[in-house]
Amino acid sequence: MINLSNQNLIDDKKYIFDYNFSELEEKIIENGYEKFRATQIIHWIINKNVTNFDEMLNLPRQFRAFLSSQFKITALNINTEQSTDDAATTKILFGLEDGSNIETVQMKYDPDSIIDNSSHRTTICISTQAGCAMQCIFCATGLQGLKRNLSTSEIIGQILYFSKTRKITNVVFMGMGEPLANYENTIRSIKWLISKNGFNLRQRGITVSTVGLVDKIERLAQEKLQIGLTISLHAPNNELRKILVPTNVKTTIDELIDAGKKYQEITKRRVTFAYALLEGVNDHEEHAIELASKLVNTATHVNLIPYNPIDTEKLRRPSMNKINLFSKILNEKGVNTTIRYERGTEIAAACGQLNTSSFNNVKK
Ligand code: SF4
Incomplete structure (x- = not known):
C-alpha cells in the first residue's frame, strides 16, 4: 500500500x-x-x-x-530504438530516473509473416529489474548483476510506450530480471494489465517466467489468476543446474517440478519448463532421457531455447540436428516440446541477450 x-x-x-x-x-x-x-x-x-x-x-x-x-505519468525516457531489417522485432533502451537502463522488446507476428502464421499477435517482452542477480551463465543480463527492482510505473511504462502504435495482445515477463524477485511490483503490474479499469488484456495473454523461486511460485498460484507460468530448468539434474543457474543452488529440480505441478493444479493452466540448449553442456541424448524421466506424466510442456550468443566465447548453440534430436527424444517419451524460434538476434534482442550495452555493439 x-x-x-x-x-x-x-x-x-x-x-x-x-x-x-x-x-x-x-x-x-x-x-x-x-x-x-x-x-x-x-x-x-x-x-x-x-x-x-x-x-x-x-x-x-x-x-x-x-x-x-x-x-x-511517464516514468521512462527513450534512449535508443533498434529494429530488425524486417521490422518484426524492435528493441528499446529506456533510461530510468536514477540513470539505470533497461531493455524491452516488441515482437510482431503478422499473417503474412514468413516466421509463423499467428495472426496479428504482438508480444511485448518486458523487464522487471535493472540487471539481474541470478547469474545464469548463458544470459547477458545475469552477467551485469542486479542494480535494483523496477517500480510498477517503470514496468507499466514499457507497455504504455508500445501500446501507442499497435495493439498489444501478449505480454511476457521475460526481459531483464527475475520477476518473482520483484514480486509486489510484478503483481501490481499484472493487475493493471488485466483490469477492466486498466489495459483490459486477456489473462491468458500474459506469461511470467521465473528461474524458480519456489515460495513465490506458490504465492503466485494463490493469486488465482489465469496467467501462464514458465519455469526455467535448463538442466535435467541438480549437479548441472548448479553450474548453469549458480544462485539458485538450494532449489532442486524435483522442487521446481512439484511447484509447477501445484501451479497447474490450482490454476488449471499448463506450465512450461524452459530449457536453454547449450552445445556440449546440456544437449546430450542422456540429458534428454533424464529430463523426460522427470517430466513424463506431469502434463507440462518443454520450451527448448537454442542458445543465443552473447559476449562470451565459452558457449555455443547446438546444431539443428542436435536440437531436433533432443526434442524428438522428449516427444517419444511422452513429453511435449516446442523449439523457440529465434527473434531479433541481429539486434541482440533474443532470449538471454539483453544487457543495455548491446546498443553499442550491434548494427543500427
Ligand atoms: S535468464 Fe533471467 S533469471 Fe537468469 S540471469 Fe537472465 S534475466 Fe536473470
Missing part, C-alpha cells in the same frame, strides 16, 4: 501507475473530487496515449492543476 500521507507538491509527485486503481480513486476522493475521475484519467493515458494532464480536456481545469501538482 502506498503511503498517501505527506504528499506535497512537486517533490512528492507520484507516478500514477504506482497506485493501483482503488488507491487512485481514494486519493482523488480524499482531495474532494469525484471517484469517476480516476476512470477518466486512466482512459486518457491508456486509450488516448496522453502523457500530459493539461491535454485531458474533459477534466475541469482545477482538477487538472491538482493532478499536475500531485502526479507524473
Whole structure:
C-alpha cells in the first residue's frame, strides 16, 4: 500500500501507475473530487496515449492543476530504438530516473509473416529489474548483476510506450530480471494489465517466467489468476543446474517440478519448463532421457531455447540436428516440446541477450 500521507507538491509527485486503481480513486476522493475521475484519467493515458494532464480536456481545469501538482505519468525516457531489417522485432533502451537502463522488446507476428502464421499477435517482452542477480551463465543480463527492482510505473511504462502504435495482445515477463524477485511490483503490474479499469488484456495473454523461486511460485498460484507460468530448468539434474543457474543452488529440480505441478493444479493452466540448449553442456541424448524421466506424466510442456550468443566465447548453440534430436527424444517419451524460434538476434534482442550495452555493439 502506498503511503498517501505527506504528499506535497512537486517533490512528492507520484507516478500514477504506482497506485493501483482503488488507491487512485481514494486519493482523488480524499482531495474532494469525484471517484469517476480516476476512470477518466486512466482512459486518457491508456486509450488516448496522453502523457500530459493539461491535454485531458474533459477534466475541469482545477482538477487538472491538482493532478499536475500531485502526479507524473511517464516514468521512462527513450534512449535508443533498434529494429530488425524486417521490422518484426524492435528493441528499446529506456533510461530510468536514477540513470539505470533497461531493455524491452516488441515482437510482431503478422499473417503474412514468413516466421509463423499467428495472426496479428504482438508480444511485448518486458523487464522487471535493472540487471539481474541470478547469474545464469548463458544470459547477458545475469552477467551485469542486479542494480535494483523496477517500480510498477517503470514496468507499466514499457507497455504504455508500445501500446501507442499497435495493439498489444501478449505480454511476457521475460526481459531483464527475475520477476518473482520483484514480486509486489510484478503483481501490481499484472493487475493493471488485466483490469477492466486498466489495459483490459486477456489473462491468458500474459506469461511470467521465473528461474524458480519456489515460495513465490506458490504465492503466485494463490493469486488465482489465469496467467501462464514458465519455469526455467535448463538442466535435467541438480549437479548441472548448479553450474548453469549458480544462485539458485538450494532449489532442486524435483522442487521446481512439484511447484509447477501445484501451479497447474490450482490454476488449471499448463506450465512450461524452459530449457536453454547449450552445445556440449546440456544437449546430450542422456540429458534428454533424464529430463523426460522427470517430466513424463506431469502434463507440462518443454520450451527448448537454442542458445543465443552473447559476449562470451565459452558457449555455443547446438546444431539443428542436435536440437531436433533432443526434442524428438522428449516427444517419444511422452513429453511435449516446442523449439523457440529465434527473434531479433541481429539486434541482440533474443532470449538471454539483453544487457543495455548491446546498443553499442550491434548494427543500427
Ligand atoms: S535468464 Fe533471467 S533469471 Fe537468469 S540471469 Fe537472465 S534475466 Fe536473470
